[in-house]
Amino acid sequence: MKFNITRVSDLKKVDTDVFNRLMDEYRQALDDLCEGRLTDDDITEYLTGMIAEGRGGGRATEYRFWGFDEPEHMPSDSRVYYFYQPTYLNVAFMMKAYMVLGERANKIDGFVDTLKRGMQGSTGRGFQSDFCPGEEPDCSRALEPFIKAGAADFIKAYPDLCPEFTDLFLETTEIRVFVYGTLMNGEANHDSFLNDAEYMGECTAEYFRLYDLGSYPGMVYAAPDKRHKGGTKVAGELYKVDAETLRRLDMLEGEGSLYGRVPVMLRTADDKMLRAQAYVYMCDVDKSRRIPADAAGTIRWNRK
Helix, strand or coil, X not given: CCCCCCCHHHCCCCCHHHHHHHHHHHHHHHHHHHCCCCCHHHHHHHHHHHHHHCEEECCEEXXXXXXXXXXXXXXXXXXXXXXXXXXXXXXXXXXXXXXXXXXXXXXXXXXXXXXXXXXXXXXXXXXXCECCCCCCCECHHHHHHHHHCCHHHHHHHCCCCCHHHHHHHHHHCCEEEEECCCCCCCCCCHHHHCCCCEEEEEEEXXXXXXXXXXXXXXXXXXXXXXXXXXXXXXXXXXXXXXXXXXXXXXXXXXXXXXXXXXXXEEEECCCCEEEEEEEEECCCCCHHHECCCCCCCEECCCCC
16 A cells, blocks of 8 residues: 655646645545554555655754645645645554554554654644634644544553643644534433533524434535525534544544534624534435424424
8 A cells, every 4th residue: 555645846837636636545544544444564555655755844854744845835725735734644644553553563664753753743733724813723624634543542542652742632622512413411312422521502503404304303504595594593502522522423423424524603692603513414305304493593403
């Protein structure tokens, strides 16, 4: 299993399609590793190529990155996606590989040193993926591969491999999640998944519809021309969760197949706007099962 990377210096003309395909490859490799679809030899070969391609970046020559160009040559938004994000994906792969291979990983030349330097490089932006003036920085995209790879378990096993990463990960992995069905207080899944999570209050997610799917609801995007017709504010509860709880929620919700976890904007009870993660239903819905809004234009699941 070969590790591939193409940098701007390898191309006659910058082609972001090339970089996007590589990002897809990295995500697929991480998925395959997490799902147990790779042999130890596959993992070792991939890691060997990855180690050879890790580079210092800008003034951080002692760290390791897998970006597609030098960071000082990239505008800020491109730097996030094409410099830091491939680094996050590949460092997450190495962390998961360490847990899968165990002692065999220590025998791969340069592996532990590269992993440590890659973890150090991953802390450079404080996991901030997106930032808009007036809003809190969003770390969800940066944390996504680490959560998938089980970074919470990794830093429990190896807390001192990169203390900077351990500290930052623990500080930033309390993630806000909006729930609107069986995970709400008093419902079937609440105590098993959110009983120890910090409750942050009631909120509404705007520009969504809600459908009764039987024993649980599904929130879907309202069509642009329907956003102001018939109520598109879904009521729910907001919780602050850690990375391990988020991983368990992803498994419960069938993240990526049944529901997709996406960032949404919420309106709080005191009329403030904030960003959180929510599970949006990805499958077809029976339009006749749409839950109507109340007199205030708010849609609530009919609790069983």
